[in-house]
Amino acid sequence: MFSPLFKRTIMICSLLLSHFSYAEINLAEIHAHLPEGASLGFVAKNLNKNEKIVAHQANTFMLPASTQKVLTALTAKLVLSDQFQFETSLLTNGKIKNNEIDGDLIVRFTGDPDLTSGQLYQLFSQLKKQRIQKINGDIILDTSVFSSHDRGLGWIWNDLTMCFNAPPAAVNIDNNCFYVELDASYAPGEQAKIRVPAQYPVQVFGQVYIATTKEAGYCQLDATVLDNNRYQLKGCLARQNKPFGLSFAIQDPNAYAATIIQRYLKKVGIAFKGKIKQPYQAQKGQLLAQHLSKPLPDLIKKMMKKSDNQIADALFRTIAYQYYQRPASFPLASQAMRQILQTKAGIKLGHAIIADGSGLSRHNLLSADILLQALEYIAKHETQLQLMDSFPVAAVDGTLTGRGSLIHEPLAKNLIAKTGALKGVYNLAGFMTNKKGEKVAFVQFINGYSTGDFEHKTKRAPLVQFESQLYNRLYEH
Template sequence: MFRPVVLFRCAALHLTLGSALALLPAASQAALPPEFAQALARAGVPTDAVSVMVTPVPGAASASMTPVSAGRAGAVGTPPPVRLSHRADASMNPASVMKLITTYAGLDLLGTDFTWTNRVYVDGPVTDGVLDGNLIIRGSGDPKLVLERVDALLRQVMAQGVREVRGDIVLDRSIFQVPERHPGAFDDEPLRPYNASPDGLLVNFKSLVFTFTPDPARAQALIRSEPPIAGVEIPASLALAPGPCGDWRAGLRADFSSPDRVRFAGRYPAACGERLWPVAYVEPRAYAARVVQAMWDAAGGRLQGRVREGTTPAAARLWVSADSLPMGDIVADINKFSNNVMAQQLFLTFSSQEQGSGTFEGSRQRLQRWWRERFGEQAAPVLENGSGLSREERSSAAALTALLRRAASGPLSGPFTQSLGIAGVDGTVARMRERNAASQALGNAWLKTGSLRDVAAVAGYVNGRSGQRYSLVALINHDNANAARPALDQLVEWVALDR
């Protein structure tokens, strides 16, 4: 259900960014730059489908950015000098740019050093390496419990003296209370890893990664898959095909529909070289149990029972615990690589930390209170799951600008800015170099992009030739939005050139 934007009120002296704009000279709200407007026209996107705001930002530069010219940007909480404003208060779908709100809130509410703690309990006696009872793995909502860290946790259990379990291995994911959702519900793409649902015990993003390596001597492509997964039959090879690489995935004629086996009925083009194909496991609820079973076996553990879901008994004893990566690293992964499920894990953590159990509604309420405390009367964003993978989430360019300006000053400036992709270097903006190798923005812009079927967006910081740093937010909501990505590049370039 769509949730309307709410205005939160505080002291009378606070102004919304939108009302502050109304008090500025008309020259501050300039027309769209000609090169940006022309690129929009070529994409078939009208200007009334676009929201833009560009302002100088206050405060000292972080270590990762060139210094800001003094005196050109106002303090946080005062009306900003505006370089460009076009429909800045319009409520827009920001797609993955919404992650900026979730990640900055994570840094601000929980701290850069916050970690999630995964715990393993036993509910019976341990004698000579044998547990006469159940081994319980209690998830913490850890956003990045990947293969290597699951393996390390299981080996830690063994190193502490449990090598055989005469009961079951119980997976406790109860830290989050989230409704079951079909993985294809958003866009009818159930096998896309970006559609993975959040989970109190999220193991390896619920995905399999297939690696195809040509072996011309055998006229075969060798197939490797990770992680190991119990009870799933996966072929070791398939035939090679001549000709160009082309649409090699379609040529494999893959069938992932069965939870017990994967089939490739086609051939793999030798011209492709080695390629990877990440695929969401078709039965996501069973994924963690199958992977933990396979990894326990691979580590040399013995299990008389089975791996199943359950909860941690009150009398269970803590056996081992292991912390996640720190918040600073998690936020960097979320923003640079636009990881949807990691963003949702962080979003749910806001309520799990406050209430003991993570729910979407609880986290929405927590973020609304945080927004009111930090941004006063500025219209709050509409949040559903905090990742931008949503048709309901909304924000304005003005609200995102307020967040960027606040984030640019203070102790969180460094970790927040460093979490963004560097234009032409890494993250989702690495390919800007391919589109314009001579761009002034390369290495001088720290950006988060967003894309949905009818949304294209970019937001972050750009250093101009003058040494001035700017915040930039541009949101496009239109059927032709993705054709307008070059227009967003043009806007970033215009800011970088201080035109």
């Protein structure tokens, strides 16, 4: 039997050794590279040894930004099968007689984030191939899979016209985004010309004048959204030698789809004089034509590699729709994610706030420790989940292609991570293989990052220095 004194000595030595192993990576020293005022939450764990290497404010809630997509990808894999596909279809509640639909045409949208206008046109072309020449009833838009607002709580109001913030609605055509051309090649004082391509059923108008060189530094170009997908541009800008493109998010996807559908019917030569209705209830009918999206693994890979917000939030609400078998709102999807992660993966979100699946919301709050749980689960169940391949690879693809801190060996091609960026936010969550060939999971949350009035080229220099030192030391550990 060991004496109490010997046991106490062993315990003290263990604590000292534990402290020493954490101290091998001096995070305080590396943290000093970040601009004053920046907050850091960081944790790294050696999965082979089941030991934390370093932790700093790992239980502090911070904005996860797009690292939130790791939770969305995992939850989707836990609920939806790899054969899952979004469906866009044409049905009828009537009968087809004498090349006419004697009843309503139902157009069912389920939130396919990859649906293009060309694919939608092909659906209506299939009706023509069935020799249908006329619709005697109405057109019913079935968007019943989703309910309530098509944007998450906490999305920034002045980003709502931006394409990365387009509503991930049940109707999602061409990412619910359109493009216009602005010609500001005229003399100062004259108005810029706005040209809208004919394929977009929107109106864009305004008064944008060309500023003098002296005025240009004080100019601002604004976009105001009106009803029925009308947009007003106002303000001023410096003279431009060539026309340039501007992109905007569709504000009313249902109205947008209604106009496009009528255009396509006319284009394929199917007569229609009824009304377009938008009931809240799911519609039933005989299937006439169908388009399926790519399967779940392909969607997740695109979501993770390109940080696609549309796919993330479409999956976010679809998970809730499948799980609860009822129209899904953003709050219901948050509830579903929380319950699924806890019951199926043992991941407790605790006091974390989940407002969306993309990480766009400024209401989201997550700790590095919680996200580390998800990474550990992914690594442990990779054989079943097959998620590792969806993470961007440093210096190779996705959002890590040109990240300056990770483009050199030994980090290049050896580190995979989901990025997360909002104004003032630079996050990473992923895995690396260290010098000994051991798997290391890590979560980096940097919030409140600001370089003040530094030139644009130097804004990321402190971040590059911080990450380069941190992950090289993590590799050598």
